[in-house]
Every structure is written in structure tokens, then in C-alpha cells.
Amino acid sequence: MSGAMPAGHAPVAFGKIAVLLVNLGTPDDPGPGAVKRYLREFLSDPRVVEIPQLLWQPILRGIILNTRPKKSSHAYRQVWMADGSPLAVHSRDAAHRLQAAWGDAVTVDWAMRYGSPGIAARLAALKDSGHDRILVAPLYPQYCAATTATVMDEVGRALAGMRWQPAIRMLPAYHDDPGYIEVLRARTERQIAALPFVPDRILASFHGMPQRTLELGDPYHCQCLKTARLLGEALGREVLVSFQSRFGRAKWLEPATDKVLEALPGKGVTSLAVLTPGFSADCVETLEEVALRGKESFLGSGGRNFAFLPCLNADADAIRFYQALLGRELAGWTEGLPRQDG
Ligand SMILES: C=CC1=C(C)c2cc3[nH]c(cc4nc(cc5[nH]c(cc1n2)c(C)c5CCC(=O)O)C(CCC(=O)O)=C4C)c(C)c3C=C
Ligand SMILES: [Fe+2]
Numbered sequence: 166m167s168g169a170m171p172a173g174h175a176p177v178a179f180g181k182i183a184v185l186l187v188n189l190g191t192p193d194d195p196g197p198g199a200v201k202r203y204l205r206e207f208l209s210d211p212r213v214v215e216i217p218q219l220l221w222q223p224i225l226r227g228i229i230l231n232t233r234p235k236k237s238s239h240a241y242r243q244v245w246m247a248d249g250s251p252l253a254v255h256s257r258d259a260a261h262r263l264q265a266a267w268g269d270a271v272t273v274d275w276a277m278r279y280g281s282p283g284i285a286a287r288l289a290a291l292k293d294s295g296h297d298r299i300l301v302a303p304l305y306p307q308y309c310a311a312t313t314a315t316v317m318d319e320v321g322r323a324l325a326g327m328r329w330q331p332a333i334r335m336l337p338a339y340h341d342d343p344g345y346i347e348v349l350r351a352r353t354e355r356q357i358a359a360l361p362f363v364p365d366r367i368l369a370s371f372h373g374m375p376q377r378t379l380e381l382g383d384p385y386h387c388q389c390l391k392t393a394r395l396l397g398e399a400l401g402r403e404v405l406v407s408f409q410s411r412f413g414r415a416k417w418l419e420p421a422t423d424k425v426l427e428a429l430p431g432k433g434v435t436s437l438a439v440l441t442p443g444f445s446a447d448c449v450e451t452l453e454e455v456a457l458r459g460k461e462s463f464l465g466s467g468g469r470n471f472a473f474l475p476c477l478n479a480d481a482d483a484i485r486f487y488q489a490l491l492g493r494e495l496a497g498w499t500e501g502l503p504r505q506d507g
């Protein structure tokens with residue numbers, strides 16, 4: 166909508182509401198060049214690697230970006246989908262399906278914190294098309310400075326360049342939201358019932374973080390443990406916890422997923438189901454590290470049956486959950502208030 170404006174006023178559209186789903190970001194293609202560009206941006210974020218840039222940049226540019234892209238490219242190639250990177254495909258599909266479920270009342274868009282489509286570009290496009298109330302939804306169930314906070318940092322940088330800023334709301338962490346626990350419970354039961362074996366144990370593998378971040382007060386570790394505890398209570402059985410994707414030399418949260426997978430068969434656990442409830446969408450970390458490499462190492466250590474249970478992605482139950490979760494955050498925007506058109 167754009168209403169009557171005084172003479173000389175630049176034409177501006179306003180009056181619409183949007184939701185911007187945000188995920189981490191992923192390379193544009195699985196080749197080492199694109200992976201290198203992606204890693205350079207991601208690992209240069211001081212929220213992600215908390216080493217002074219003066220010390221870190223020479224290590225990043227001199228060592229990491231000359232070695233890791235090749236290795237990571239191999240991992241990406243193993244999971245790349247016909248339409249692109251799994252993280253991007255699932256994020257885009259979730260946005261489209263949520264839009265279809267909601268109809269015209271709210272515009273649903275999606276962005277990536279690193280790479281494309283970028284947050285600043287999508288916020289600018291939403292604003293230019295008349296969205297003056299935007300709910301930014303980082304799809305990380307657990308709050309973490311390296312994931313959630315950096316989204317808000319980027320939103321702030323994008324708004325800094327706008328004369329008429331849209332009103333912004335931010336989806337809080339939903340690690341203990343009853344709707345999140347319920348959708349996890351129902352999926353996990355359904356996924357397990359469809360397996361050709363009965364798992365002795367269920368393992369929840371979360372992305373790791375440096376141990377130091379816990380000591381500095383990041384709630385991520387506690388929130389991961391709470392998600393797993395509530396899921397275990399809902400399922401009526403224990404859910405083991407581990408932390409994956411260690412990066413760098415510092416001590417990371419423990420126990421490490423790779424070590425747990427190697428050790429479980431020796432403790433009599435030979436049939437295992439693994440879920441990754443710290444990720445909203447499957448990506449290289451869940452599909453390559455857990456579903457492929459994790460399986461290999463569990464079976465190579467004496468395990469007999471291994472199943473990876475996919476993330477929420479853009480499945481129908483996930484869309485129903487997001488509709489309820491995000492609908493609640495939109496309260497007061499979508500009902501009650503007559504929207505102005507000039
Ligand atoms: C879900 C929460 C995530 C946290 C917490 C997180 C922290 C974190 N990650 C790295 C380093 C890497 N992560 C990589 C991929 C990656 N990480 C997350 C999510 C979290 N990361 C996702 C969803 C993805 C997948 C992206 C995709 O394209 O599919 C990578 C790149 C892949 C690789 O080379 O292994 C790195 C590197 C750090 C250092 C960190 C916290 C300090
Ligand atoms: Fe990561």
C-alpha cells in the first residue's frame with residue numbers, strides 16, 4: 166500500500182507484514198572456490214571465532230582457507246541436491262510452504278546469515294515492497310551468540326542504512342517450547358516406528374561450541390540439554406546427548422558425537438537412532454557428518470543398526486509447528502490493528 170503523500174515526498178510503500186526466516190548459510194555450489202568464499206565470510210564473523218581478528222585473520226587466510234575448502238567441498242558434494250545445498254533447499258521450501266499455509270495476510274521470505282540470499286538484501290526488498298513490520302525468525306531452536314545473536318547484529322547493520330526503518334520483532338529461542346517438543350516427539354516416534362529395527366538407544370547430537378562460551382554465559386549448552394531432557398520425558402525414554410562438528414584446537418562441549426558413536430557398541434548399544442534437534446534443516450553437518458560418517462564409524466565399531474532421523478525441514482508437521490510458533494510472535498500485528506494505507 167502507499168497512501169497520499171505530500172508533494173515532494175519520495176514514494177514509499179507501507180502497511181504490510183512479513184516474516185523473514187533466517188538460517189546459517191551455505192556455499193552457492195559445492196566446489197572448493199564457493200566453499201572458500203563461504204568459509205571466509207562465516208569464519209571472519211567475530212561472533213563465530215572469538216579470537217582477536219589481528220591474530221585470527223592470518224591463521225584463517227594462511228592456513229584454514231588453504232586446507233579446509235577442499236575437504237569441506239568433498240563433504241558438500243556428497244549431500245548436494247538437484248536444486249542446491251540441502252540447507253538452502255529446505256529453508257526455501259519451508260518459506261514457500263509457510264506462505265501457502267498463511268495466504269495473503271503475511272509475506273514469508275527467507276535469508277541466510279552468510280552467503281545468499283543475504284539478510285540486508287531481503288530486508289531492503291521487503292521494505293521497498295511495503296513491509297513495515299517484520300518478524301525476523303532465526304531458525305535455531307537453542308540461542309547461541311554464534312548463531313542467533315549474529316543474525317540480530319546483521320539486521321542492525323542493515324537497518325542502520327534506512328531512513329524509515331521497519332519495526333522489527335525477533336523470534337526468541339524455542340528450545341523448550343511445548344510445540345517444539347511435541348513436534349519432535351511425534352516425529353521421533355513416527356520415524357522410529359518406520360525403521361526396520363528397534364533402537365536400543367536414541368542419541369540427540371547438537372552442533373558443538375567452544376567450552377569457553379558456556380563459561381562466559383552463553384545459554385546454548387543448557388538449552389540443548391533442556392531440549393533433550395524434555396524430549397526424553399515426552400517419549401518416556403532416555404535421550405542421550407552429544408556435541409558434533411568440533412572446529413579448531415580449543416576444548417569444545419563434550420561428549421563429542423564421534424567419540425560417543427565409537428564407544429556405544431562397546432557398551433552394548435548396537436542399534437541406534439540419532440536425531441539432530443539443534444538444526445531446523447538438514448545440512449552438511451547432519452547429512453555428511455552424522456548420517457554418512459557417523460553411521461560408518463558406529464558400524465565400524467561393532468554397531469549393527471544405525472538410523473539418522475531427518476530434521477524438521479519443510480515437512481507438513483514442521484510447517485504446522487512454525488505457523489503456531491510464528492503466529493504467536495505476530496500477535497497484535499496480524500489482528501486487532503487496522504492497517505493504515507495513507
Ligand atoms: C545449529 C547451530 C550451530 C552452531 C551453534 C554452530 C557453531 C559453529 N560452527 C562452526 C564452524 C562450522 N560450521 C559449519 C557448518 C554449519 N554450522 C551450522 C550450525 C551451527 N554452527 C550449520 C547449519 C552448518 C551447515 C552449513 C551448510 O552449508 O550445510 C561449517 C562449514 C562446514 C565445514 O567446513 O565443516 C564450519 C566450518 C563454528 C566455529 C561454530 C562456533 C563457534
Ligand atoms: Fe557450524
Ligand SMILES: [Fe+2]
Pocket residue numbers: 410449450454
Ligand atoms: Fe562438519
